Amino acid sequence: MLIRKSRRSYPLLNIASLFINRPETCEVRIEPDTAAGGMSFHQCRLCGYVSMSRRGAEGHLAAAHIDEYFAKEESPVEAPSGNFMCVARCGLSGILLGPPNHHSFQEKIRDVHRSRYSHMPIDEYRRHIEMVRDPALIEAWKQEYVKQTRYRLRESSGAPSAGPMKRAEAEAWIAANVADTQIAEVRKAALRADVARTLDDRPLLRSVEEAWNREVKFPRSLLVALRGALVHRYHMHIFRAGKGGYFVCSIRPVPLEPQHAVEAIRDVLTYLRDNPGSTREKMLAALRPGVSEGDPAAKEVLGHLAWLIERGHIIEFFDGTLSVPLGRSEESSPAGSAVPPSGEDAAAKSAQA
Structure with a gap:
């Protein structure tokens, strides 16, 4: 961990932002409102996806995990013949469904609905289908049609070998042989945030997005979880610096009164107590004027500084500024407050724990 290796102190809020920027590292917990009574959810054991209905969970299982049980094969068929004046297109995904006067049209609608929009009543899905009179799209559909996809059970599925199946047949196999073991009915669900933000059930997705947007503005829940x-x-160890900013460090801040230290160390402590937010360069220039960092006198001061940082008597912040610990920390035992690293508060001589 960078914090432990560098021995520097980092803003807790900045650490939270790293998680917010990577939703796959965050966990979302979903549970029904107390007024919902005996409401439950259906959760995919493979990825954590949650649905309000068993049917929706089965649709997800088939759409998202069919490749784990089946290998796809391209099976060429004869080009469709007939007089096609238009082609149907899914208004949600852009998938070409075929001409309404072709025998595969209704089956294609059912396939797309089951694999992508099973949370939606099929009559509602049909309202999103548009008819397009475009010869180029009709020709594109013909080219797609001659490459029919078939599904063959993988050996790793543990099932007896079977011949190639159509999509609907493969989904039916998953529903009959996999769904009972890979879909759990739960009262509460925990899942990765990136998965939660792809849920198909609109009420659930709306709740997740509202909660996520609140965390983006200020990650209150994430900060509580991170601190623990x-x-x-x-x-x-977590301590406060300045006007309420919290910092994280692998070394517990431990105040040391300058009068209790030997002269060389006392000089460092006194300078940083009187000049909070200074850098190593500024401190060296003040304590050893005109001496370069490679000079033995400078190395001696920096050696004392390294010892003080290692012992927690000096705090080195993420930006290289230095300060002395004051007061007590909130989460760890003694000594957690410090003068802030920079900005308006850098001139302050104390901070509240």
Whole structure:
């Protein structure tokens, strides 16, 4: 972990932002409102996807995980013949469904509905179908039609070998042989945020998006979870600097009064107490004027500084600024407050824990 390796202190809010920017690292928990009574959800055990209906969960299982049980094969067939004046197109996905006067039209509608929009009543889905009179699209559909996709059970599925299946047959096999073991009925569900933001049930998706947008504005829930995990699982220390900003460090801040230290260390402590937010360069220029960092006198000061940082008597912030710890921390035992690293508060001489 970078925090432990660098021994620097990082803003807790910045760490939370890293998680917000990577939804796959965040967990969303879904549970019904108390007024919902005995409401339950149907959750995919393979990826955590949640649906309000068993049918929706089965549709997801077939659409998202069919490749785990079946291998796809392209099977050429004869080009469709007939007089086609228009072609139907799914207004939601852009998929060409075929001419309404072709025998495959209704089956294609059912396939697309089952694989992508099973959460939606089929009559509602039909309202999203548009008829397009475009010779180029009709020709494109013909080219797609001659390459029929068939599904063959993988050996890893553990099922007896079977011949190639149509999409509907493969989905029926999953519903009959996989759904009972891979779909769980639950009262509460936990799933990755990136999966939660792809849910098909509109009420669930709306609730997830509202909660996510609140966290993007200010990650209150994430901060609470992070503080607990960083302190109790990773044994980090959290302290406040300035006007309420929290920082995380692998070293517990421990105040050391300058008068209790030897002269060389006392000089470093006194300077940083009087000049919070200074950098190593500024400190060296003040304590050893005209001396370069490679000079033995400078190395001696930097050696004392390294010892003080390692012991927690000096805090080195993420931007290289230095400060002395004051007061007590909130999550860890003694000593967690500090003068802030930079900005308007950098001139402050104390901070509240």
